[in-house]
Amino acid sequence: MKKSSKMKTFFKTLGNLFKKPVTTKYPFEQTYIPDDYRGMIGFDEKLCIWCRRCEMVCPPGAIVFSQDMEGKQTYHFNRAVCIYCTECVRACPKEGAIYQTAEPAKYALKEENINKVWNSLFEEALKSRAAYAFKKKRLAADKIAIKKPGDEK
Amino acid sequence: MGKQYEIPMGAQHISLLEPLHFKFTTENEKIIDATANVFYVHRGIEQACCSKFKFRQVSFVVGRVCGLCSISHSTAYSQVAEKLVKIEIPRRAKYLRMLVIELDRIHSHLLCLSHVAENSGFEALFMKTMQYREFSMELLEAVCGNRIQYDFSIVGGVARDLKPQVGQLILERLKKFKSQLDELVDIYQNNWTLSLKNKRAGAINREDAIRLNVAGPFARAAGLAVDVRNETEDLLPWKEVGFEIVTDSAGDVHARNMVRLHELFVSIRIIENIINGLPESALVTETKAFPDGEAAVRLEAPRGELFYYAKGNKTQILERLKIKAPTFSNVAAMVEAFKGNEYGSIPAIVASYDPCLSCTSR
Amino acid sequence: MKRIETTLENLKNEIRNFYNPELNHFIVINAVDLGEKIEVQWFFTDNASPFTITAICIQIEPVIEIPSITDIVASAWVAEAELVDLMDIKIEKTARGFVLEPDFESGPLRKKK
Numbered sequence: 001m002k003k004s005s006k007m008k009t010f011f012k013t014l015g016n017l018f019k020k021p022v023t024t025k026y027p028f029e030q031t032y033i034p035d036d037y038r039g040m041i042g043f044d045e046k047l048c049i050w051c052r053r054c055e056m057v058c059p060p061g062a063i064v065f066s067q068d069m070e071g072k073q074t075y076h077f078n079r080a081v082c083i084y085c086t087e088c089v090r091a092c093p094k095e096g097a098i099y100q101t102a103e104p105a106k107y108a109l110k111e112e113n114i115n116k117v118w119n120s121l122f123e124e125a126l127k128s129r130a131a132y133a134f135k136k137k138r139l140a141a142d143k144i145a146i147k148k149p150g151d152e153k
Numbered sequence: 154m155g156k157q158y159e160i161p162m163g164a165q166h167i168s169l170l171e172p173l174h175f176k177f178t179t180e181n182e183k184i185i186d187a188t189a190n191v192f193y194v195h196r197g198i199e200q201a202c203c204s205k206f207k208f209r210q211v212s213f214v215v216g217r218v219c220g221l222c223s224i225s226h227s228t229a230y231s232q233v234a235e236k237l238v239k240i241e242i243p244r245r246a247k248y249l250r251m252l253v254i255e256l257d258r259i260h261s262h263l264l265c266l267s268h269v270a271e272n273s274g275f276e277a278l279f280m281k282t283m284q285y286r287e288f289s290m291e292l293l294e295a296v297c298g299n300r301i302q303y304d305f306s307i308v309g310g311v312a313r314d315l316k317p318q319v320g321q322l323i324l325e326r327l328k329k330f331k332s333q334l335d336e337l338v339d340i341y342q343n344n345w346t347l348s349l350k351n352k353r354a355g356a357i358n359r360e361d362a363i364r365l366n367v368a369g370p371f372a373r374a375a376g377l378a379v380d381v382r383n384e385t386e387d388l389l390p391w392k393e394v395g396f397e398i399v400t401d402s403a404g405d406v407h408a409r410n411m412v413r414l415h416e417l418f419v420s421i422r423i424i425e426n427i428i429n430g431l432p433e434s435a436l437v438t439e440t441k442a443f444p445d446g447e448a449a450v451r452l453e454a455p456r457g458e459l460f461y462y463a464k465g466n467k468t469q470i471l472e473r474l475k476i477k478a479p480t481f482s483n484v485a486a487m488v489e490a491f492k493g494n495e496y497g498s499i500p501a502i503v504a505s506y507d508p509c510l511s512c513t514s515r
Numbered sequence: 516m517k518r519i520e521t522t523l524e525n526l527k528n529e530i531r532n533f534y535n536p537e538l539n540h541f542i543v544i545n546a547v548d549l550g551e552k553i554e555v556q557w558f559f560t561d562n563a564s565p566f567t568i569t570a571i572c573i574q575i576e577p578v579i580e581i582p583s584i585t586d587i588v589a590s591a592w593v594a595e596a597e598l599v600d601l602m603d604i605k606i607e608k609t610a611r612g613f614v615l616e617p618d619f620e621s622g623p624l625r626k627k628k
Binding site: 190192195197199200363364365366379381383384385387447448449451458460462464472473475477481482484485486514 | 516536537540541542543545547548558560562563564565566568570588589590592593594613614615623624
């Protein structure tokens, strides 16, 4: 009896020769995917109010808004820097303007050169916003200067 | 008196999971002295959290200090930030944090046990433990959305809710796991060849454990009843959900394996109590205050006691953040406990301390 | 968290009177840069339920040497070696080089002027 309890694990391990392997042959077989998986972030331009709160709370800095000289803003998003934490979804005051889907984001290829392109885009966006703010300040200062000589009359 | 040799066990080694470096002085295959070098993965996280990131974003940065205890770091930081802005979180958020901490403990302890078995030479047991561990990664993916980096605790509460069908899935899978855990306990306790390698190896007695201030299952296997879950009630209600402490008295590798296995039974009971008794309330407490003053928190990660200290200065960026990982306390004891052992049992001893060098040298 | 303020001369006596190996547990040593001075804190806890964290604090100029507490607490050499490299303070019997490479600039956690 004592000898068989010493050899119990040995016989069980020998039985593994006749069982099929436990490995899932991913990506040819699919693994378990829950239906609220943390997937790609989507943006609806018609609902956005351009408050830029999502850009302020994003931890890695994956969202940036650029502005042209008339004041219209454009949304840019980098899927390789984003950590899919949904802080932007929680910070948005308008429900549905930014949301999370359940499909995984597409991987980035070498030809896209995604990080170099993003770094130059980020700096240009900040510069365009600063240029528009400067233009607005100058217009407001000109308006006050034109009003003052007229009022004194 | 034989000749003494110095043998290095380098940063790259076939049996190490983490980059450690030891230099042993041996005589006739017995170790006399050891020195350690543990700061290979220093990334400067404390410096980054106090200069580049706002205080609400720091909980995502800090969750990436370690891959195995990611929920412990982000929960401990959220607790210290909530003390600095002086808010209380709702009850449902506390219970959900405890649920994910216990699920994380299951997968981390099974990883350490399989690694000990592999370093003792028992490859079949390594594969079997890894096969039984796979269900916990799928459950964590169903609860948090991701297998490793959870991003679950935020300042003020938790990020996602637990759906009822996910709760039922957890209870079903845990029932199947209990019988598998009984089988594992039987093998780790009674197998004769494994006990030859593990019993009386890497032993540390109770007086040395007290003198060297060790933490975690390492201390509980030597007879000290220290567990942060046993000592606090205000931040997370552990005693309400049925926590009990597990200790052993031998202090060697075999005792540490048994402490980790019995802690898994306690974790299963806690998870079942949480899912059956989850209170209804909100998930997040909103506030617009800025952090001010200083605060300190302790939490029980799978490897021991985790400590956070933070100081704020009424702006969005913190002034000082200090993290103390559980392996940081055990480094001094690791170096002392090698003395007197055979050179061939070093990989099993290093694996049974469960070192997590990413936490130590953040 | 409970704070105990003391001076450099009374430091070792204060720690020796406070620390009881059966009841207390040493956590870590921390240093905060206050601009002109540096505040160094020694953290201890008791194993009661609920626990209390006690911090013994001193404030010094950065060039003064602090005594080492390894004769009271045997495992404090790891925390002292880390502070010497990262905060650029002086502790007796502790050399540089445990954390950072020898040719790296020392004290990266200090505030830059």
